[in-house]
Amino acid sequence: MNFYLAAVMLGLGFVALGFGIFISMRIFNIPDITTDGSYTLGGVVSAIILVKYNSVPVAITASIVAGILSGSITGFIHTKLKVNALLAGILVMTALYSVNLSLMGRSNIPLINIPVIYDWLSFIGDTVARQLSILMLITFCLILFLSSLLRTDFGIAMRATGNSEVMVSAMGIDTSKMKIIGLAISNGLMALSGSLITQYQGFADINMGIGIIILGLGSVMIGETLMSLLKIQSISGRLFGVIIGTIFFRLILAFVLSLGIDPNLLKLITALIVLIVVCLPNLRKVSN
Amino acid sequence: MIELTNISKTFNAGTPQEVRALININLNISNEEFIVIVGANGSGKSSLLNAIAGTIIPDSGKINIEGNEVTDWKDFRRSKWIARIFQDPFKGTASELSIIDNFRLAAIRTKRKSLSIGINSKFKEMVRERIALLGLGLEDKLEQSIGTLSGGQRQALTLIMAVMDDAKILLLDEPSAALDPKTSEIIMQKADQIIKEFKLTSILITHNLKDVASYGSRVILMKEGTIASDIKGEERSKMTIKDFQEWFL
Numbered sequence A: 001m002n003f004y005l006a007a008v009m010l011g012l013g014f015v016a017l018g019f020g021i022f023i024s025m026r027i028f029n030i031p032d033i034t035t036d037g038s039y040t041l042g043g044v045v046s047a048i049i050l051v052k053y054n055s056v057p058v059a060i061t062a063s064i065v066a067g068i069l070s071g072s073i074t075g076f077i078h079t080k081l082k083v084n085a086l087l088a089g090i091l092v093m094t095a096l097y098s099v100n101l102s103l104m105g106r107s108n109i110p111l112i113n114i115p116v117i118y119d120w121l122s123f124i125g126d127t128v129a130r131q132l133s134i135l136m137l138i139t140f141c142l143i144l145f146l147s148s149l150l151r152t153d154f155g156i157a158m159r160a161t162g163n164s165e166v167m168v169s170a171m172g173i174d175t176s177k178m179k180i181i182g183l184a185i186s187n188g189l190m191a192l193s194g195s196l197i198t199q200y201q202g203f204a205d206i207n208m209g210i211g212i213i214i215l216g217l218g219s220v221m222i223g224e225t226l227m228s229l230l231k232i233q234s235i236s237g238r239l240f241g242v243i244i245g246t247i248f249f250r251l252i253l254a255f256v257l258s259l260g261i262d263p264n265l266l267k268l269i270t271a272l273i274v275l276i277v278v279c280l281p282n283l284r285k286v287s288n
Numbered sequence B: 001m002i003e004l005t006n007i008s009k010t011f012n013a014g015t016p017q018e019v020r021a022l023i024n025i026n027l028n029i030s031n032e033e034f035i036v037i038v039g040a041n042g043s044g045k046s047s048l049l050n051a052i053a054g055t056i057i058p059d060s061g062k063i064n065i066e067g068n069e070v071t072d073w074k075d076f077r078r079s080k081w082i083a084r085i086f087q088d089p090f091k092g093t094a095s096e097l098s099i100i101d102n103f104r105l106a107a108i109r110t111k112r113k114s115l116s117i118g119i120n121s122k123f124k125e126m127v128r129e130r131i132a133l134l135g136l137g138l139e140d141k142l143e144q145s146i147g148t149l150s151g152g153q154r155q156a157l158t159l160i161m162a163v164m165d166d167a168k169i170l171l172l173d174e175p176s177a178a179l180d181p182k183t184s185e186i187i188m189q190k191a192d193q194i195i196k197e198f199k200l201t202s203i204l205i206t207h208n209l210k211d212v213a214s215y216g217s218r219v220i221l222m223k224e225g226t227i228a229s230d231i232k233g234e235e236r237s238k239m240t241i242k243d244f245q246e247w248f249l
């Protein structure tokens, strides 16, 4: 299969992750790093259910619920037990490593000859076209769901919470509850991404989440930079930016790998790319 | 309307930084009263306001609002009666959100934040009309993020936001301290007009003695966490700016 097409598909699989990070880091301004754990949890839960019960809808639903649960726990620790958000995330992420390992009972679950979501829409004969259609359909549903949600009264309250807590409390909003819900949605999305990628690559692995937060963060930042260059501020525009950013990031990585760079260096390169994206606006200011 | 009984609040109790911000405060505020609070820096004015709003919970004493004992209620629950204007214009609004988003939140301050889209053309038109009354030309910038406006413009908008939804009590903590003299005067007049029009029970904190003389039906002087003077009625209406100046000599 075309190398770059694979990168686009992987990118689409990571869109939910990007949305999750967009919600926690951009909408709520909470540096939540439960991500590595909840993404893996999504993959693990899906793999287990697929192997045992052979049901794609159940697998995906269970993954999302598991993600929602882990996000709520981080949110609870942060808002109710008053633990710093970064620390709360690390705690849950670390705990999830053990949870994931004991759920699986080993470090890897392959999905051999097990129907996955990409076997749906079987009227599309070509495998690649089918996978691509399914991923695009999911992405479309996600952006529709999130851009609607964020425009509702509840969504405005969500966006305001990350912006001005004093104002939000004065507007009758329980900021703790809001943050817990936000982290729940965010981690639910990350777990969904874990499930989609697991089904795409055909296995769940205990280490699949390592460094995944950087990938998501990089995608969000690429998207935001792009949208701010285009002067797009609307919520759906910014969400669309996340999609572009995620795909673009995978394409850059694919390009770097095609240069013949050792795949072991992939995480190093990922970190470097994110560093560049983060610094770009500052560098531009300095040179002005 | 609002009843404070034996309210005390000590910050950093038992440490060298211990501050007794409020000491045994008793205060009864009746309906539609407009109280102006003055006092030196650190005398406990903001603490008193925050205790009423619920952003600080007193160590002892009772707070009653509209017949409800709200002593342990958090601020977001008390917001069903209370609208607030802060000294810092950036606190009363959500910068990154558009003007219309900010107004939507204000319009549902006392209501459930539901999963329906509340910003429709009717709502926009209503907000546009209200903002137009300010005469600042902001009615055509509804989609602009509120953070791009000046402090004075934001403060003017927060005033209208305060009465977008039912409000009984308006708390103003130095609403015009960050503004230039002219804008400051406009904001104070607008506030006074809104308080009268909507029959609000209000408390204003200010260091501007001209405002103390011009506004309100009752004036309170705070000193080191206590109420040093409390003057209302005819006695208040006889007072001039000179009398207030003497308080600070």
Ligand SMILES: Nc1ncnc2c1ncn2[C@@H]1O[C@H](COP(=O)(O)OP(=O)(O)OP(=O)(O)O)[C@@H](O)[C@H]1O
Pocket (backbone or CB within 6 Å): B011, B012, B019, B020, B021, B039, B040, B041, B042, B043, B044, B045, B046, B047, B048
């Ligand atoms: N959150 C807090 N933590 C610790 N100390 C506080 C806190 N809030 C207020 N204080 C202290 O309580 C005392 C009263 O503060 P308060 O803000 O009520 O004064 P104020 O009368 O509003 O003063 P200003 O005119 O400067 O606004 C001050 O000594 C202040 O340092």
Ligand SMILES: [Mg+2]
Pocket (backbone or CB within 6 Å): B045, B046, B047, B173
């Ligand atoms: Mg003060």
